[in-house]
Amino acid sequence: MSALRHLYGExxxxxxxxNVSSDCRVLRIAFSSPEQVRSRRVVxxxxxxxxGKYPSWKMERMLQWESMNELHxxxxxxxxxxxxxxxxxxxxxxxxxxxxxxxHYPDIYAEVDGNRELWEVKAExxxxxxxxxxxxxxxxxxxxxxxxxxxxxxxxxxxxxxxxDNANTLLRYGRRTASDNEREYVRLALKSRGHLSWxxxxxxxxxxxxxxxxxxxxxxGVLSFDVDSPLGSSTQFxxxxxx
Numbered sequence: 001m002s003a004l005r006h007l008y009g010e011x012x013x014x015x016x017x018x019n020v021s022s023d024c025r026v027l028r029i030a031f032s033s034p035e036q037v038r039s040r041r042v043v044x045x046x047x048x049x050x051x052g053k054y055p056s057w058k059m060e061r062m063l064q065w066e067s068m069n070e071l072h073x074x075x076x077x078x079x080x081x082x083x084x085x086x087x088x089x090x091x092x093x094x095x096x097x098x099x100x101x102x103x104h105y106p107d108i109y110a111e112v113d114g115n116r117e118l119w120e121v122k123a124e125x126x127x128x129x130x131x132x133x134x135x136x137x138x139x140x141x142x143x144x145x146x147x148x149x150x151x152x153x154x155x156x157x158x159x160x161x162x163x164x165d166n167a168n169t170l171l172r173y174g175r176r177t178a179s180d181n182e183r184e185y186v187r188l189a190l191k192s193r194g195h196l197s198w199x200x201x202x203x204x205x206x207x208x209x210x211x212x213x214x215x216x217x218x219x220x221g222v223l224s225f226d227v228d229s230p231l232g233s234s235t236q237f238x239x240x241x242x243x
């Protein structure tokens with residue numbers, strides 16, 4: 001939660017940015033307050049489509065989703081060590097489309113390798129609609145002036161296998177925090193052999209919590225493996241970016 005404190009309640013307007021040219025059609029970005037958390041309510045009893053809450057280990061709170069695509073996005077963001085923070089329904093964007101002033105609520109805000117990204121999660125057929133495509137083009141250009149990357153993330157990208165199954169496995173076992181001693185056991189094993197295999201992890205090379213230890217260290221970027229290949233007995237783990 002603390003990773004997002006710098007944005008809560010912040011309002012950015014054209015007047016705030018001296019270098020924004022007069023043709024910028026994004027007028028204002030208003031982030032929700034710490035008390036409000038999200039810019040609009042997602043989970044309500046009157047919803048006709050599935051909604052729910054996701055327990056994020058990274059953000060240490062429940063995030064609300066309103067489609068399976070958003071739930072997939074939360075799980076992938078939670079597993080990506082490049083991502084330091086993310087939240088749902090983060091802000092209201094006021095922009096001009098032709099002569100009409102419109103409001104848009106991005107689905108997700110994420111900080112990826114220090115970059116600030118606003119995600120709109122869409123099915124491919126929706127993203128191709130002329131109204132959505134026009135908005136995407138406008139916001140992609142307009143939000144760059146405010147230091148944000150606007151990204152339309154498609155449903156088939158989020159559901160791609162085996163990456164999503166791998167993320168689910170990491171989250172199933174990796175929520176338990178690894179102790180300093182357990183981290184040291186892994187470090188010494190890597191120093192000795194250069195890698196670890198999933199088969200030896202499942203056999204309990206680090207004790208009864210071997211899978212939990214390794215999966216937690218992958219979530220934290222201490223270890224890494226090929227997330228685009230199925231996680232199986234021959235999968236090898238190496239030093240990660242945060243080793």
